[in-house]
Amino acid sequence: EAGVAQSPRYKIIEKRQSVAFWCNPISGHATLYWYQQILGQGPKLLIQFQNNGVVDDSQLPKDRFSAERLKGVDSTLKIQPAKLEDSAVYLCASSLEWGRSNTEAFFGQGTRLTVV
Amino acid sequence: KQEVTQIPAALSVPEGENLVLNCSFTDSAIYNLQWFRQDPGKGLTSLLLIQSSQREQTSGRLNASLDKSSGRSTLYIAASQPGDSATYLCAVRGNYGQNFVFGPGTRLSVLP
Numbered sequence: 001e002a003g004v005a006q007s008p009r010y011k012i013i014e015k016r017q018s019v020a021f022w023c024n025p026i027s028g029h030a031t032l033y034w035y036q037q038i039l040g041q042g043p044k045l046l047i048q049f050q051n052n053g054v055v056d057d058s059q060l061p062k063d064r065f066s067a068e069r070l071k072g073v074d075s076t077l078k079i080q081p082a083k084l085e086d087s088a089v090y091l092c093a094s095s096l097e098w099g100r101s102n103t104e105a106f107f108g109q110g111t112r113l114t115v116v
Numbered sequence: 117k118q119e120v121t122q123i124p125a126a127l128s129v130p131e132g133e134n135l136v137l138n139c140s141f142t143d144s145a146i147y148n149l150q151w152f153r154q155d156p157g158k159g160l161t162s163l164l165l166i167q168s169s170q171r172e173q174t175s176g177r178l179n180a181s182l183d184k185s186s187g188r189s190t191l192y193i194a195a196s197q198p199g200d201s202a203t204y205l206c207a208v209r210g211n212y213g214q215n216f217v218f219g220p221g222t223r224l225s226v227l228p
Binding site: 004006033035040041042043044045048055056091093103104105106107108109110112 | 120150214216
């Protein structure tokens, strides 16, 4: 079974530039998450999708971050304009179903963003 | 608001020791709890998932327990090996529909 695919693996940009990350979840997984992990900390949720609808984006800095999940499969996360404090690893995860307690979340390798 | 803490923040042990990693959460009304492993520069690998109705789960040398009433989970690693060196994260999912809240992780080093 193929895992969660993310690209690119690494990205270095200057502050105020824009950047986009892509995620392809495990086939058939209805729920998709984007997490931000700052060095030395646990991941923090940015946005959660159920199919192509947003379930939770309460911690997404909407003035600069946006995300979409067209057709309920792939997803893109965009930052525009980037700030120095956005330097982090951006992790995408997916799970089969939203409402079942035995559903595991599976994570991709992440995209390491450095803003200089 | 759910908060998750993990103790210790870092741990260094000689190979072969049995060890326990601790995870605490403030809201006992959880849906499930998942333990992950993260190698440097990599994503998260799922180790064990414990549903709210369960008290423990086992996989190989790993055993995770859950005590909802006290807001605690422990991950027991038997006969540790250098390959176990990684950061271990616990994540709690609140009741139906909520996302995972992660702890800060425990960085484990197993010395040969």
